[in-house]
Amino acid sequence: MPRAFITGITGQDGLYLSELLLRKGYEVFGLLRGQNNPKAQLVREAVPGVRLLTGDLADLSSLLRALRAAQPDEIYNLGAISYVAYSWENADLTTDVTGKGVLNMLEAARLYAGDDLSRVRFYQASSSEMFGKVQEVPQRETTLLWPRSPYGVAKVYGHYMTINYRESYGLHASSGILFNHESPRRGPEFVTRKVSQAVARIALGLQDELVLGNLEAKRDWGFAGDYVDAMWRMLQQPEGDEYVVATGQTHSIRDLLDVAFGYVGIDDWSSLVSQDEQFMRPAEVDLLLGDATKARERLGWTPTVAFPDLVAMMIEYDLAEQRKLAGL
Ligand code: GDP
Numbered sequence: 001m002p003r004a005f006i007t008g009i010t011g012q013d014g015l016y017l018s019e020l021l022l023r024k025g026y027e028v029f030g031l032l033r034g035q036n037n038p039k040a041q042l043v044r045e046a047v048p049g050v051r052l053l054t055g056d057l058a059d060l061s062s063l064l065r066a067l068r069a070a071q072p073d074e075i076y077n078l079g080a081i082s083y084v085a086y087s088w089e090n091a092d093l094t095t096d097v098t099g100k101g102v103l104n105m106l107e108a109a110r111l112y113a114g115d116d117l118s119r120v121r122f123y124q125a126s127s128s129e130m131f132g133k134v135q136e137v138p139q140r141e142t143t144l145l146w147p148r149s150p151y152g153v154a155k156v157y158g159h160y161m162t163i164n165y166r167e168s169y170g171l172h173a174s175s176g177i178l179f180n181h182e183s184p185r186r187g188p189e190f191v192t193r194k195v196s197q198a199v200a201r202i203a204l205g206l207q208d209e210l211v212l213g214n215l216e217a218k219r220d221w222g223f224a225g226d227y228v229d230a231m232w233r234m235l236q237q238p239e240g241d242e243y244v245v246a247t248g249q250t251h252s253i254r255d256l257l258d259v260a261f262g263y264v265g266i267d268d269w270s271s272l273v274s275q276d277e278q279f280m281r282p283a284e285v286d287l288l289l290g291d292a293t294k295a296r297e298r299l300g301w302t303p304t305v306a307f308p309d310l311v312a313m314m315i316e317y318d319l320a321e322q323r324k325l326a327g328l
Contacts, residue, residue: 005070007031007057007105008078009050010039012185013125017076017228018047024232029070031055031063031079057101063108074235076123077105080155083189084129087151088282094150095157102158106165106173117171121235124162126175127155128220128246128288138291141177141242148283159242166240174234176227179246179290182310183224184317191253192221192314195260200318202272203264206326209272213279215253218287222247223305223313233299246290247303259311 004021008014009030018028028050032040035054043050053069055062057079067075080098081087087094102124113120131139132148147153159175166173186193191212201207222245230245251259261269295301305313322328 001025001027002074003027003029003070003072004074004076005029005031005067005072006076006078008080008125009043009052010037011078011082012183012187012224013078013181013228013231015043015046015185016183016225017078017231018043018050020228020232022047022049027051029053029066029072031066033057033079057097057104060104060108063104064111067108067112072120074121074123075105075109076125076231077102078125080125082151083187084149084151085189085279085281087149087154091150095154098151099154099157103161106161106171110165110169110171113171117169120172121240122162122165122171122173123231123235124158124173124175125231126159126162126177126242127152128177128179128244128290129285130156130159130177131288132285134285134287137287138246138248138289139244140291141244141294148285149281152285163242172235172240174237174240175242176231176234177242177244177290178227178230179220179222179244179288181222181224181227181245182314184314185224186314192256192311195256196311196314196318197322199260199264200315200322202266203319204322204326204328206322209274211274211276211279212253213275213281214284215257215275216286217284218250218252218289220246220248220250220288220290221256221307221310222303223310226303226305230295230299230301233301237298241298243295243299244290244292245295245301246292247307248290248292249307250287250289251307256311259308260315263308263312263315
């Protein structure tokens with residue numbers, strides 16, 4: 001039975017990846033941070049088969065201990081402080097966890113594997129935020145990186161450190177440059193979920209306005225359930241490598257609002273949405289659009305959920321959840 005070790009187990013991707021690997025017959029170990037982490041319960045309920053271990057990306061020896069307990073064949077490093085807006089307010093912490101945490105995880109993997117590095121494969125969750133002020137459209141694996149937030153800069157560090165462990169030690173290490181990926185499990189601080197929750201509440205008469213930041217930014221949004229499959233495929237290749245994972249379609253926040261409000265029968269949302277400075281960023285990533293040709297050709301990976309279906313999936317989930325919460 002293959003064994004997988006996942007950091008960031010409580011996040012959207014950790015949960016989808018666990019489900020995928022359990023379906024494939026893996027034994028799955030998830031790393032939880034902190035003492036008595038309240039999210040442990042969420043993981044136990046969502047994916048009961050996962051075995052939880054404690055450790056912190058900022059603490060190398062805790063990672064090594066967890067790896068020795070789990071004895072994994074595959075390590076998926078999904079853990080990070082992942083919210084871009086928050087990363088300006090906590091740049092130091094973001095650098096430690098999202099950046100240096102990758103070095104800690106790589107080094108723990110190397111020490112755990114000992115004389116035989118081939119016993120373990122490593123996946124690093126790189127991000128389209130590394131493209132930032134984009135130097136090429138669409139963005140591909142070779143596009144010059146130009147991050148625009150402490151989060152993006154930290155991800156660039158992790159990306160190159162992963163490449164360095166492959167080139168320096170021969171570790172089977174891959175980076176997935178994943179473009180924004182969403183689902184009903186997305187945290188409500190991200191714009192898609194903020195919109196799907198608000199639209200559901202407005203449709204149910206529980207809320208009357210939605211306050212957002214920049215409506216002109218464009219993102220290449222895909223379904224998280226599809227994207228974790230690309231992660232697994234990367235680790236099944238003979239060699240580690242870098243891959244862009246994206247849909248190849250981009251939409252503005254305005255398009256998102258059109259589709260989301262349209263889904264509940266509201267064609268003109270202008271009186272329901274306002275903008276506020278507090279949701280604007282010191283530097284914006286204006287346009288993300290990925291070219292996933294390499295992932296398609298080498299991994300046989302293609303996205304299966306189109307943008308309107310993704311939005312509909314999230315709103316349906318939020319309609320049911322909000323009805324339940326409101327006792328409707
Ligand atoms: P990101 O691409 O990882 O930063 O994902 P987000 O979902 O947080 O943001 C996507 C885009 O939506 C960014 O360009 C934000 O500036 C824009 N945006 C506009 N209004 C909001 C808002 O109220 N919350 C968030 N999170 N993003 C917003």
